[in-house]
Amino acid sequence: MPVDEWIYYGRTLKLAILLNLVTVLVIILAFSTPYWLASTPDDLLPDPTFTNLGLWEVCLNGFHDQRHQYEVKFYGCKHILLEEYDIIRNELQPGFMVVTQVFYTFSFCGMLIALLFILMFMLCINDYYRVSVLRWLAIDLVVSGGLGAIAVIVFGANGDGRDYMPEWEHNQLEGEFSSHEKGGALQASKTGKIGTVIQLLVGGVLPFWLAKPSISNRYTGQAMDEKDIADILPDTNVDRERTLTGKWALGLFALVFCFTLVAFCTSSWIAGDPKFYGTKVEEVGLWVHCFRSLPDYNDPLHQRYFAGCRWLFNPFTEGYGDIRSFLAPREELAVSFFVATQFFYTINFIGILLALILILMYLLCIQDHHRVTCLRWTGIDLIIAAVLGTLALLIFGTMADGEEFMPDWQHNYLSWSFGLAFVGVFFSYVDGILFIVEARIMQRKEIAQEMRFPMEQRV
Numbered sequence: 460m461p462v463d464e465w466i467y468y469g470r471t472l473k474l475a476i477l478l479n480l481v482t483v484l485v486i487i488l489a490f491s492t493p494y495w496l497a498s499t500p501d502d503l504l505p506d507p508t509f510t511n512l513g514l515w516e517v518c519l520n521g522f523h524d525q526r527h528q529y530e531v532k533f534y535g536c537k538h539i540l541l542e543e544y545d546i547i548r549n550e551l552q553p554g555f556m557v558v559t560q561v562f563y564t565f566s567f568c569g570m571l572i573a574l575l576f577i578l579m580f581m582l583c584i585n586d587y588y589r590v591s592v593l594r595w596l597a598i599d600l601v602v603s604g605g606l607g608a609i610a611v612i613v614f615g616a617n618g619d620g621r622d623y624m625p626e627w628e629h630n631q632l633e634g635e636f637s638s639h640e641k642g643g644a645l646q647a648s649k650t651g652k653i654g655t656v657i658q659l660l661v662g663g664v665l666p667f668w669l670a671k672p673s674i675s676n677r678y679t680g681q682a683m684d685e686k687d688i689a690d691i692l693p694d695t696n697v698d699r700e701r702t703l704t705g706k707w708a709l710g711l712f713a714l715v716f717c718f719t720l721v722a723f724c725t726s727s728w729i730a731g732d733p734k735f736y737g738t739k740v741e742e743v744g745l746w747v748h749c750f751r752s753l754p755d756y757n758d759p760l761h762q763r764y765f766a767g768c769r770w771l772f773n774p775f776t777e778g779y780g781d782i783r784s785f786l787a788p789r790e791e792l793a794v795s796f797f798v799a800t801q802f803f804y805t806i807n808f809i810g811i812l813l814a815l816i817l818i819l820m821y822l823l824c825i826q827d828h829h830r831v832t833c834l835r836w837t838g839i840d841l842i843i844a845a846v847l848g849t850l851a852l853l854i855f856g857t858m859a860d861g862e863e864f865m866p867d868w869q870h871n872y873l874s875w876s877f878g879l880a881f882v883g884v885f886f887s888y889v890d891g892i893l894f895i896v897e898a899r900i901m902q903r904k905e906i907a908q909e910m911r912f913p914m915e916q917r918v
Contacts, residue, residue, distance in 0.1 A: 479600070483573075491513075493515075493516035493517065495513050504626055507625075508520055508626070516536055522625070539551055559614040566603045718880070719807070720811075726744030728859065730742050730872060731871055745804060747770055806844075807851060817837040842887070852881055
């Protein structure tokens with residue numbers, strides 16, 4: 460349905476779309492701004508050490524950890540994951556805060572997926588698939604609303620308690636947590652943010668109602684048989700039913716995507732043996748390195764050490780860029796394997812993302828005479844990605860735990876992220892073959908159908 464048919468949309472559909480757009484804006488503001496919790500100055504506390512805090516940014520004014528041996532004070536608004544906050548990490552990110560960040564991030568991602576569904580519905584979806592898109596849009600919004608509700612309840616119950624920030628009697632849930640506005644000033648309320656979650660839930664209920672066949676037919680003017688009504692996914696009537704091979708291919712791809720994504724993002728390709736005291740390496744991933752106490756070999760005074768986990772291209776830690784040639788060596792052929800591993804596995808990851816796009820096209824908006832081609836290219840893409848992933852694993856597996864890479868190499872071993880990458884690559888081969896077999900089956904069905912109806916012509 461093209462976007463220029465907006466005037467023909469029903470009131471419920473227009474309300475659902477507008478409500479979702481408003482929800483996206485509210486969620487983005489709440490996700491990115493530092494006003495979930497704020498301290499209110501008064502006569503008893505004119506200059507609080509804690510000013511305000513969001514999911515990813517904290518503003519401090521002389522805050523310090525009293526349990527630290529040497530008092531270090533913090534000022535200004537900075538990202539909550541900066542290295543300088545490591546000594547007060549337990550105060551800034553206790554368990555409930557991490558839970559809030561995780562669940563609200565998933566809720567935020569769900570809203571972005573919903574926005575993509577809305578754009579597909581308005582710009583490029585065929586009439587046959589509109590009911591399925593609305594239904595999956597509603598499921599996505601309800602799940603996002605549930606995750607957001609968990610995050611809000613956890614933070615609302617613990618954020619302004621005595622166990623979190625100092626001077627807790629003066630702390631209150633602020634603007635991005637609440638959605639109330641009174642007298643021009645944002646007011647604190649433990650239940651205010653629930654308004655945003657209600658928007659998510661209502662935004663999910665409306666598309667569910669619109670996805671009912673009787674409602675959908677009001678806009679299309681087309682009748683739908685019972686099997687079309689019962690199906691959630693498209694392509695499942697008698698003439699388009701996927702075989703068992705296709706169902707296995709789709710299910711296996713979900714595992715491939717999860718394994719590849721986790722392996723690509725996590726930092727446990729190599730791990731140091733925790734049984735040995737004094738080892739310098741804790742974990743090494745493709746993009747994140749974790750050290751217990753790694754000396755800076757460029758420091759002649761031997762006064763600089765690196766501890767904790769950092770992104771490989773971290774621009775904030777002094778001296779970290781100077782040892783990047785040690786972390787990801789490029790000059791010597793014998794140790795440039797790490798850059799080769801990053802390159803091949805990144806291309807493998809991009810290939811998996813391309814396969815995901817092809818599968819979504821196949822499920823949602825592909826035309827009948829392109830289905831076989833889409834399936835075949837999905838299989839070819841997965842096999843090529845698997846070959847590149849195999850190269851990355853072979854290179855890394857043969858050289859990563861050798862004496863030419865990380866210190867204390869005798870105590871380093873390949874860890875679980877490498878194992879997930881291996882499983883993902885293996886299943887990529889299998890999944891690519893399944894998609895090619897499914898394409899072959901679909902092609903034979905199309906040939907058989909053309910033989911049954913020789914007078915039928917494609918337009």
